[in-house]
Amino acid sequence: MPDNAALQRLSEGLRPIEAVRLSLLGPAARLAFRSREAGIGPAGEAFGVALPREANRFGQSGSRFAFWLGPDEWLLLAPGEDAAPLAAAIEAATLGVPHALVDVSSRSVGIEIAGREAAFALNQGCPLDLSLAAFPIGMCTRTLLGKAEIVLVRLGPELFHLDVWRSFAPYVIGYLDEARREFA
Amino acid sequence: MLIINCPWCGARPEIEFRYGGEAHIARPADPSALSDQEWADFLYNRTNPKGRHAERWRHIHGCGRYFNAVRDTVSDFFVATYKAGEPRPDIAGETK
Numbered sequence: 001m002p003d004n005a006a007l008q009r010l011s012e013g014l015r016p017i018e019a020v021r022l023s024l025l026g027p028a029a030r031l032a033f034r035s036r037e038a039g040i041g042p043a044g045e046a047f048g049v050a051l052p053r054e055a056n057r058f059g060q061s062g063s064r065f066a067f068w069l070g071p072d073e074w075l076l077l078a079p080g081e082d083a084a085p086l087a088a089a090i091e092a093a094t095l096g097v098p099h100a101l102v103d104v105s106s107r108s109v110g111i112e113i114a115g116r117e118a119a120f121a122l123n124q125g126c127p128l129d130l131s132l133a134a135f136p137i138g139m140c141t142r143t144l145l146g147k148a149e150i151v152l153v154r155l156g157p158e159l160f161h162l163d164v165w166r167s168f169a170p171y172v173i174g175y176l177d178e179a180r181r182e183f184a
Numbered sequence: 185m186l187i188i189n190c191p192w193c194g195a196r197p198e199i200e201f202r203y204g205g206e207a208h209i210a211r212p213a214d215p216s217a218l219s220d221q222e223w224a225d226f227l228y229n230r231t232n233p234k235g236r237h238a239e240r241w242r243h244i245h246g247c248g249r250y251f252n253a254v255r256d257t258v259s260d261f262f263v264a265t266y267k268a269g270e271p272r273p274d275i276a277g278e279t280k
Contacts, residue, residue: 055192055247070247071192127185127197144199144245 001167007109010170019117020180022173025110025161029083031076033090035099043101046093047076047086058140058153067140067151075151075163079110108151109169113160113176117183122152122160124179132157146175186260190243191251191267204240206230207252208272236263238272 002010004027011024033043033051044050049059049066051074059066067075078086083105090101113122119130125146129135140153148168153161164172186198212218212226231237237257242250254263254275264273 055194070249073248127199141193142246142248143196149245 002170004109007166007169007173010173014173014177015184017180017184018115019183020113020115020121020176021118022176022180023112023114024173025112026080028077028079028105028110029081029086030078030103030105030108030163031083031087031090032102032104033074033076033099034070034072034101035094035097036072039094039097039099042093042097043074043090043099046090049076056139056141058138065153067153069140069142069151075104077110077163106166108163108165111162111164111169111172111176113162114156114158116158117180118158118160121176121179122162125175126150126152128152130154145172148172148175186262188241188253188262189265190246190249191265192247192249193243196243196246200243200245202242202244204242204250207238207240234258236275240268241265 007024011022014022035043040051044066047064047066049061049064051066052059052068055068057068063079065077067077069075076086083103087101087103094101122145123130126143128143135154137154137156140151142149142151144150145162148164148171150172151163155161162172187195188198188201190196209226215223218226234257236254238252238254240250241253242248250268251265252268252270252272253265254273255261256263263275266273
């Protein structure tokens with residue numbers, strides 16, 4: 001399992017390619033939250049971002065994100081923060097309501113893909129339609145990149161973040177690096 | 185690539201989905217009252233039609249939800265998809 005230092009070395013070893021820039025995102029608090037109706041509002045209030053109810057959309061407040069992954073499932077992301085106090089606050093707000101809250105901070109790593117050919121590079125391994133009409137800014141979804149399951153997020157017309165399980169990260173970075181090779 | 189309409193996420197590539205067997209098979213309320221043959225039918229025997237087949241699919245690399253679909257087993261055409269728990273849409277059984 002590659003640790004942060006190994007992934008950092010890997011990403012620093014990548015060639016700079018302006019059309020598709022790849023970079024590793026720093027550590028973040030990640031919480032997997034699942035609940036039925038009663039827990040959704042209180043959890044969003046405690047986290048500071050209302051949990052989106054529309055399919056495949058994310059909510060944002062400051063640097064915190066709440067990604068819709070399923071009708072009763074969200075990924076809460078707080079870059080650079082410590083997961084324990086966040087989890088404690090959400091647990092306190094959802095006390096007595098059936099729910100599942102799991103700290104998955106170290107399970108995955110974030111990767112940023114930016115540049116005018118970012119969607120093209122992603123499409124070499126991801127079969128989704130990444131045009132702005134079909135995958136607008138504000139959309140997030142679990143999907144596949146090559147053989148790896150990822151959470152793909154669009155933050156701008158040419159700016160994507162993806163979240164991938166740590167053991168798949170070298171594979172995904174290598175895949176995207178290969179996909180963008182023609183722009184070097 | 186075959187496109188499947190997830191009732192939650194909309195049109196998605198087939199590779200994100202997993203097949204889940206025939207739909208609308210309810211577990212008997214009182215299994216001990218069943219004969220061995222009836223229990224075997226519940227466990228193993230499926231309709232296996234040539235034509236439109238109601239079946240379960242799971243959007244495993246997406247929202248993770250199980251849903252039901254009516255698919256034509258001859259042409260692989262997805263006639264309809266609908267959320268789990270909803271009744272099978274009234275679609276004639278003949279092959280398209």
